[in-house]
Amino acid sequence: MHYCQRCDDPIAMAPEGDLAVCPDCGNTEPARRLPLLVVTGASGSGKTTVFPHLVRQLPECLVFDGDWLIGPFERACEFGEVDWPALRDAWLSVAHGAAQSGRHTVLLAPFTPEQLDGLAGRRWTTDIHFAVLDCADGVRTERLEARPPWRERNIERHLAFAKYLRETIETVVRTDDAPPEESARRVTAWVRRRIG
Ligand SMILES: [Zn+2]
Incomplete structure (x- = not known):
């Protein structure tokens, strides 16, 4: 970098x-290096729904949806196969760039702490804090089944990943017991505690 x-x-x-x-x-x-805040969650957790509310509630941060780099990476990578470690590393570079302007990055993306450790860009942020968006399995299944047919929907896999995140990430924010604005407020409060 x-x-x-x-x-x-x-x-x-x-x-x-x-x-x-x-x-x-x-x-x-x-x-300049700053902490990075990752809001993770398996598919159907509500990342996309919470996103616009987080943008409004956190004007002091830069809030990104990690999916935005998938299209460019599909075009940049050989045979259209996304190089996922490279894509995650690109987000670390974006966060480092934002830190040069004194802005913290809040990234909504289905990443795990292990996936970010060891990437080339890792040493150009300080702490990486994780929160996970979560909901009941039945709610997740309904959300995934309601998606348009072109969306991938390997429901069993997403339920298993959700379980893994729930068991390994300490800060869990539910998205099935309140409207998205309220879930975003919970995330906002967590972000502000972490960045002081
Ligand atoms: Zn030199």
Whole structure:
């Protein structure tokens, strides 16, 4: 992400506080780092429904829907097969870019903490906080069945992923006991606690 502009070879710089530092020549450049907030959830959790409310409620952050990079990645990747680790890494780059303007990124995407650890961009954010949107299995099944026919609907797989997220992520925000504005308010409160 940061390569030294002074060295003859493309040397990857390393983060040090809010700087990127070249390990070879000591050259530095600004590289502010901020926490990233990921709102995860299996398909049918309500990410897309909550999104516009979160945008309105969190004007101090940049709120993104992780699906927005799928189309460009399908076109960029060989045979239209999305390289998912590369797509996740691209979102880490976006978040690092937003941090240069002092803005926190809130990303709605079905990612897990393990999937972000070890990516090239990981060291250019500080903490990554996770919350999971969740609902009862019956509600999720109804939501998935109500989608247009062109949408993928491997319901068993989504139920199993939802179970995994529910059991491994501490902050759970329900989307089946309140309107989307209220679910978004819960997420907003969590974001503000995390970013101070
Ligand atoms: Zn250098």
